[in-house]
Amino acid sequence: MSLLQASGLRKSFGGVHAVQGVSLQVRAGELLALIGPNGAGKSTTFQLIGGQLRPDAGRVLLDGADITGVAARELARRGVGRTFQIAETLASFTALANVQMALLAHDGRWRGLWRGAGGYRRQDALALLAQVGMQAQADRPCRELAYGDVKRLELALALAGTPRLLLMDEPTAGMAPAERGALMQLVRELARERQIGVLFTEHSMDVVFAHADRVAVMVRGELLAEGPPAAMRANSQVQQAYLGSGLQAPGSPPTLPVAEQPMERAPLLRVRDLQAWYGAAQALHGVSLTVRPGEVLALMGRNGAGKSTTLKAIAGLMARSGGSRHFMGEDIGRWSAHRIARAGLGYVPEERRIFGDLTVLENLEAGRQSPRRWPGGTPLPPWTVQRLFALFPNLGEMPERRGARMSGGEQQMLTVARTLMGQPYLVLLDEPSEGVAPLIVEQMARAVRELKAQGMGILLCEQNLAFAQAVADHVVVLEQGRVVHAGDMAGFMADAALRRRHLGL
Template identity: 60%
Template sequence: MTLLEVRHLSRAFGGVQAVDAIDFDLEAGEMLALIGPNGAGKSTTFNMIGGQLRPSSGVVRLAGRDITGLPPRAIARLGVGRTFQVAATFAGLAVLENVQMALLAHDRKIFRAWRPARLARRDAALALLEQVGMQEQAERPCSELAYGDVKRVELAMALAGAPRLLLMDEPTAGMAPAERHALMALTQRLARERGMAVLFTEHSMDVVFAHADRLLVLARGKLIAQGTPAQVRDDAQVQAVYFGSGATFADRDVGARPARHEGPSNDALAPVRPAADIPPGLDAAGGFHACSAEEPLLRVQGLHGGYGAARILFDIDLDVRRGEVVALMGRNGAGKSTTIKTLMGLLPASEGRVDFMGRDITGWPAHRIARLGLGYVPEERRIFTDLTVDQNLAVARQAARHWPDGTPGPSWDASRLYEQFPHLASLRDRVGSRMSGGEQQMLAVARTLMGNPYLVLLDEPSEGVAPVIVEQMAALILALKRQGASILLSEQNLHFAALVADRAYVLDQGRIRYAGAMSSLNGDMAARRSWLGV
């Protein structure tokens, strides 16, 4: 049974044709993946189907009924659930309360008087949280959750409406590989059992190829390919515009390969060649890089921290030297982002000491730390959405820096960054609110580099971006390294981290469980399964 019909759907923003006359059907019980480069029009397509945007032209039918242009509330009432690329939850409410609110909205009892909402539909909310693996965190505020866990809560909220059609925009962002597959396997099972159709976007190709029945590929607003996973994987045009060369492909078991364009390997745990294995004096691209100084650029000793009374970090010791890339790894919720935010002064350290550039910066506010030359790229991007790309870069510019010995330090300007990210250059006059999530991620990295930092804290830089952009991210990290700058990289993508990192620390439940060479971690299957879920 055809549940969703899309015919000649288009949307333009001024002179930009974001989606251009696309057609497709979706059957009940089917998992359909919509993939493509950042800015291809995937989220715009979702927003037109879900009612957040009115199409410029075209028709959307749900079970034969024309829903084109209906408001989101009306479309939700007809049985369409939705999760968003940037998770939409009530940060100040507990996990359980978020799901209760969704259930009450479905029951049309949001404004019922005389009974506290926290007492309503509690058992049903707990059952939904159990399905998505979040029952144990039911009483925690959403503001304290790791981003991957927020995505799970959002899925439970979408399921609260018992949808016939579920729209999922980047559903597994921020999750470890095992968690991604568990969540999508659950979604697939629910789709089969309920006869629920699922349309999802995703940049993790292991998820797409393992769980999608069919794929649609968008590029520059046009549908360029569709078919089974095998058919799409072998399409030369898709390889060129989306998969890239495969050199830094996030998921080795399904990715494209340079030259030969081979199919997937089943050995998802096969070690990859890390930066630490490259001959001394050369980086992965074959260029010379700066040698590390003896004295650490960043040194962290006995760090404890968290959110208010909730302790997340316990006795963290780590250091980063000049010209070094260090990966901070761990499962979703292990404490990686909390560590990064504490180092940047966005969260207070309850104990311990942080030294940067030979100065004790413990307790400093974030703006003073940034002026000293510590850059930060948040997972949430946080660009200025009402400014253009050019303007975002201009407001972040700082003067060129010098190392303590007088040698030139990092030096970036807009023209160099546009060379590094050609797609960003084509968007230089576009405001941030009109950019896709992946494009915003590129801009967030570029904006931070305009401050010419000695050391960059990168929080999940490969999350939510196309494989071809992941390649550009890797090239950028290596370019920074050649300048003698350093990177502390919070990352769940082991393949990406192994290609660029010299050393690694692994966090588990807020404690350092491994500290050593990236190559050693990459080759330790037991450690990878135990601490990283891969």
Template identity: 70%
Template sequence: MTLLRVENLAKSFGGVQAVQGISFALAEGELLALIGPNGAGKTTTFNMAGGQLAPDAGRVLLGGRDITGLPPRAIWRLGVGRTFQIAQTLMSFTVLQNVQMALLSADGHAWRWWRRAGAHRPHHALALLAQVGMQEQAQRPCSELAYGDVKRVELAIALAHAPRLLLMDEPTAGMAPAERVQLMQLVRGIARERRMGVLFTEHSMDVVFGQADRVAVLVRGQLLAEGTPEAIRQDARVQAAYLGSSENNSCQRLPDKAEVPKTPLLAVEGLNAWYGAAHILHGVSLSVARGEVVALMGRNGAGKSTTLKSIAGLLARTEGRVDFMGQPLRGKPAHQIARAGLGYVPEDRRIFTDLTVLQNLETGRQPARAWPDGQATPHWTPERLFTLFPNLGEMPHRPGGRMSGGEQQMLSVARTLMGQPYLVLLDEPSEGVAPVIVEQMARAIRALKSQGVGILLCEQNLLLAEAVADRACVLEKGRIVHEAPMAQLAGDAQARRQYLGV
């Protein structure tokens, strides 16, 4: 039985036609993957189906009922669950409290302020968390979680009112490859058991081709192709517009350096870090030299992002030594660290949504720099960055809030480069971007490396890390447990399974 039907949906933002007359259907118990390049209109389609946006034309039918233009709360009450491209949780609440809030809403008790919310169906909330693998972290605030774990909590919240249709916008963002597959296998099992339809977007092709029943491909707001995963994989139009050459392993590993420069740009020794009373990092030591890419790898919650935030001066409590360009950094405020030439690209992008692409770039502008030996560092201008990221060059006057997640990711990297950094802390640059854009990101990292910029890279995408990194440091529970040349780690199947779940 058809659960969801989308008919001739269209939506424009000013002169930008985000969605242009697309139609598709989803059956009960079916998983339909909606894929396409960044800016193809996937999230806009989701927002129209979920009520966050009203379409300019067309309609959305749920079980034969026209729900076009209904507010999100009304659509949710009709049995439509939703997870978002950027996870939406109450960050100061614990994991358990987030799910309890969802259960309170599902039971119609959200506004009964005279009752203690903490006593509301805790066993049911824990059961939902157990389903998504988060029961052991039930008492931790969401602010202390790795981003992939926040996505799991968001899924539990979406399942709290037993939806018959689940909309999932990049549900496995921030997860290791094995975790991605496990989560979507779980969703698939729930969908079959409950006859719940699932419409999801995803840039991980392992997830799309391994878990979806059907795949629909959007390009520039139009439906390019629809069919079985195998048919879509073989479609030449899809390969050219979206898959690129990543399916053919074109991201080849760079040769190892014959000699790593002896004087590091960044030297970290015995770094410890806390979130409140939670001790996250335990004696982390690493270094990054001029023109070197070091991949900081590990499973969700291992402490990768915490390491970058600690170096960038964004955590209140740290111990240990962090030297940059021969000068100590620990204890300095984040803005002074940035002005010293250490760039930071956060996982959650944090662009200014009301500013245009050019205006966002200008917020990061700093004067040209030189290396200690007097040689000029790469000087980044908007024009040069548009050559590095052609997608941004096509939309210089578009507000950040009207860009896709992948486009925002590129803008976040470009804005950091406008600070003329000696070294860049790069947190999950391939997350939420199309395979063809991952290739662009690899070329950008190589370009930075060739010009002497050092890069400390947190990355779940092993192929990207293998293509650009010289060395790998693997974190596990806040400790460095393995160090090796990147090529050695990529070729060691036992180490990959043990440390990365790959």
């Protein structure tokens, strides 16, 4: 008998039929990957199984017991663990304290123990952190952790409840390829050893095809196909609806044609000796880089290397930073974040930050600024709603949908579009392909190439090396907040030893 049996699940939000008759089974010790385009209904299916939403129709059984509509808190007591698409942790607590709080909740002893919780099952908490490779980060507050490390911490929190069924929504988002493989191998070993059933969603096909026992594909709220990974990879319907042609693996020619080298023009952005701190901890140590018009510079490195911190410091979002930052010839080192944005420097954060209560159109209007001109007087082609919908057709299909009702990938596209409504000269893009379906990643790559063809500068943080190869002209690699390599992207891709040394690839 299957550990999990979901049959005939349906859920609608107004006129949006998010899930339409979905049935799934997961056996103990098995990994089932649920994949599909952005907006296919995967996260809604997770919420129906995990107790965050009650289905309009259908049943969910756990070990034969009916758990349909049971609240998430009660399901956690019954052995259903959960990780989320956007990691849910206590940002001001240390990694160790987060796990201790999870253990307190699992033991039913959280009431009245807040003040004395610092020593609660400390060794058990450290052991859970060690299992996910986070023991060295035990005493760091979550707000200082790289996003990939936060995702690993979230797995430790789920394991604290000793689950029989583990629901993982994009578990490797924000992680480097080598780290993704290591994490999912750990999940696979734990599932086999403890007979945990694992249902996970994932847009990284290397993770899905290497670690799933079976794959179920959703499209527009329905199951399109289900079977072994190899069969799903070869399925023509799955390729057309979801996989696309695929960006190439590292070291092979990029799918998209390589752009001509940008002309030598005055830099849009010049950063010298950039330093930044989280409290007393220094995160950046003298980072220097330059971005010119029509150029994409890829900022790469392992998790925790300082990539996102570099973008935040440039955008004026770090409480303490130093060094020289010039944008469009102006010294912006002491400018506030909103003044920098008004000057035409756009920022797309990794965590999206859309307005969930606003519609797509309202989110776009929130980012609107007046058209701009280059210093010589040539106007920038203005970004309009119509132009953005042409760039991101998925958004054009849902102009009145509220942000909270969009999938993670759709929210990512909306975040980029909202930033472009600010008519920027240069955009800081933090992991634009993360959480986005392979077919949309191809569209995103073409969008980036279109932007730089129009003269826009782009500073890109990206774990997806194939995506970076397809769009970037130059690369800067960070390790522990320091620049360890800078050069052209073609040369970086041609040097396998260099990539292996700095990226683990």
